[in-house]
Amino acid sequence: MKGVLCLVFAIVCCASSTVASRLYFAEEDDIDYKRFQLLKTKSGDEEVIDLLSDEVTAFAVVTDVTYYLYTKNNLEIPHTVKSSNIQELSISPHFDPAKKTFFIIHGWVDDYTADVNRLVKAALLSKHDLNVIVVDWSPVASESYTTAQNAVTAIGKFVGGFINDMMTTYGISGSQVAIVGHSLGAHIAGNAGSIIRSKVDQIIGLDPAAPMFTVDNTENRLDPTDAQYVQVIHTNGRFLGFSSSIGHADYYPNGGMIQAGCGIDLLGGCSHARAFEYLAEAIGNGGKFTATLCGSYSDYQNKKCTNNAKSNMGSATVDKSVVGDFFLDTNSGAPFAQG
Template sequence: MKLFILFLAFTALECIPIGDKNIRVDEHLPDQRDVLLTQNEKGEYRVMDLKDVRLQKSASVADIYYYVYTQKNKETPYVVGNNDVSELEFSDFNPKKRTVFIIHGWENDHTSLVNSLVKEALLDTVDVNVIVVDWGSLANRNYFTARFSVRSIGQFVGHFINDITKKYKTSFKNIVMVGHSLGAHVAGAAGANTEQKVDYIVGLDPAAPLFTLHNIDDRLDTTDADFVEVIHTSAGRLGFSSPIGHADYYPNGGASQPGCILDITASCAHSRSYMYFAESIKDKVREFKAYKCDSYAHYKEGKCNGSVSPMGEFTVNKNASGTYYLKTKAKLPYAEDYKNAARQ
């Protein structure tokens, strides 16, 4: 989702993330204006007046489509609607293989860059089923409608996963979810609604606006999968700054990213999360070597405890725990380190 919002006023916000804290502003809503600035994937800006916004907080099966890809059909997906897993019989879906769900965020759909980059990286590297979840009918409305649809969209995806395991006799341990921004929280909601925990979820810069730390029912958290990895690239702006996974990675400190010039809305930094993740899967030479540390300042000073973990990759490091820091380059390839190389 190469876009997002710069809040010019905080109307309808329950809280806003400042650093690692959530500051409540709802007591002051009458004094605020209903305006936000958005940027789409073309770099176009628009101002939205929100005083007449009507929130739609629930979804139906008609709002979700599943685009199924395999190595036999990398470019032309089989499309499933109505949460009907029986339709998978007519596709190249193979229940004996692992299945990766990719879930986009606000103002995106199945054609968005996050889906194509991650899908291509996966299918060029590993023999899996890839299912892109398209909830664009709600994601392309105002941000508030999209945000408050997260839980219901996630419930449908969770039920879809349950149905797959029942009908095709596959294990929840063969299921992986990758979500960007609001899609990370959809993945969390889906994981909260599966009958057993899926193998892992990767949250790519999970959205911060209108989410809180204390309400885990509405966001990604460690109870949603056997393992939850989070990559923070616009922390404290569009993305969560606090660690919310089993292992949380903060490239370049997590708040801004090299190469993102005049990134007013933080959309460039926000999108780096899925670019890094896709590269981590596809690049067999370089890796995003991260160091467990108390803070980015300590990382830069070399005061870490020596524990190292690669960020991302298809086989995530489930032995990782806590917060990790690393540096990246400003241009492709973003990874600085070569595999099996010592830190310079």
């Protein structure tokens, strides 16, 4: 599938998790098992890279980011806003500051045509009258993973600055803005949210990238302080995606590691992409992904949490009434929701 973060760990640690009130997997902080990884580029080439190498370029400029506006009146042909020129939004006959605005941010080796953007944008506009702004940071995202990862904070600041300017120029409040980000895009969303003067209504983190991020360092990743409410959907934890709880509510379909129907999924691409496929189905097709508050997937499978709180994973307006870790199962193919 185009545009998924195709990394597979060269060293796999099988340390068990510690279950507390929120999930925490020790390997994300305590074990240097992510230093050497097999990287598969968009062209299909493979090489082992050292993620601790000093030979990493971490350089991004505001012109690396382009914004593409879609609405019900221009579903396929976007209005383009270059870098931070917020005034270009007013040129569009489609932008309406009175309506809610959703930002969608892709991950590594992608651009504005990525599957996450296409599917989530189409789902949102099929059911809601919104402004959808797709964030393209492909000049940096197309570089090596280490370069892209090191630019996440800078790209997030550029996006956050754009949203601040939009709020000031058009009198928009944070409650009118939501951000969706996949993989590295989830952490860009978090960095954007951290500098927005009026906290955005919600951020949905879709399998936030794991390599080179840690639980302890919240300065470069998504965390609950980045929006009024942060929902996270984990689909390839311990591999491409973050496995520990990093939102107000964290959802673990099929345990959050390997997704039903993805087979062995050695490179993790199938499971990594399911996060945005689930969200698109929940928004566009009304898929009801009912999840249960529980201490672990094992406890959920053994029906030890049957009487616990329930919550629906994914929506244009997420369930903000809950906090904690939620588990559910899905079907192996679309429609994925089991109700």
